[in-house]
Amino acid sequence: MASSLRCRSDARQIRVERVVLNALANERSMKVQAPFGFVTGCHAGDKFMVQATLASMRHYCPEVPICLVVDGSFDVSDLESEYGLIVLRVSELPSQQMRNLVGGNPRAKHAARWEGPFEFYVWLDSDAIVWGDFTPHVRTDVDFQIFWSDISIPADATEIPPWLPHFYFDPKKLRNFDPEFDWRGNAYFSAGVFACKRDVIPFEKWIEAELWGKEMPGLFGDFSDQPLLNYFVHSMTQRGEIKSTMSNLQHIWVQDGKGELMKDCTGAGWHFPTAIRRPRVAHFCGRKPLLSDPKAYSRPFTVARLEHHRRRRSHLGAWQAIMNEEAGILVGKMKGRFRRYATALVKG
8 A cells, every 4th residue: 555655656746847847948048159169077076187178178179168067066266267168057057957957966967968058069077088189070960979989789689788777778668668769789888978969858858768767767777877868869869850970089998998098198208199199088987097096097197187287387296286186085085984984883
């Protein structure tokens, strides 16, 4: 009986949330300021990383405007003045429902798609850097560009690979909401790097799929925005609602190896290379590119961090700034471990 009451309560809540969708169209505010730009974002904890992302953008593509999505109330005026940023704060989004959805989680990046200043933009997570000027290869003639070039599952596959429900979605459960969607023959990609048109996936459509996940637990993998982004890009492409394309414009060292990046860095010391063999985005997802992590390959990202600090400091001062950042990270980790240990003692 209690379970039945909970189900009816959840259904009523979902219906109420759907009614709210009708009011969203009147809550949009930011105007488009440029046809093309870069967008990245940060919360307070990874501001030290997004500095490197911004430095790489400005170094290799100095004329491209940049928008910074800020999730939190911390100060970014230093970055705003240093890089001439357009700042988009999650807390200032006109829609309360949008703020609730994207605040405090990786969905914050999509504020740029619904409220951003560019008609078409390239998104980079704060653990990614521009590695050479790849903008001639950005396809503004399509709606969405996947920075990946391999089909993940053959078009004639008969079995669902276990990684698909884990990282993305469960095709069997998805049939309850989109029976026509074909999970085969697609390039499943990281949500950390991509290019797209503004509002290519309307907020109303996105929030509707979020409700599917509430209705059916396990439908989407526990990877925040990545499952929904992949579903929408591929399903809307299949239905002819958008045009998408794939391009080999991303290098993930844990998958692609570090040899090519090491060759690029040869002879450049601790500076950006003047010549990049294959311009692209270098994405350091997985193990973060910290000097304090001996298992992480961090040299290109460290170069970008140094580039940021050298704008206001000497080379030695830039290294000192990085050491201070790394020390702060280690202290934060130790405090976190101590809190968890103390909590376990109290509960035990």
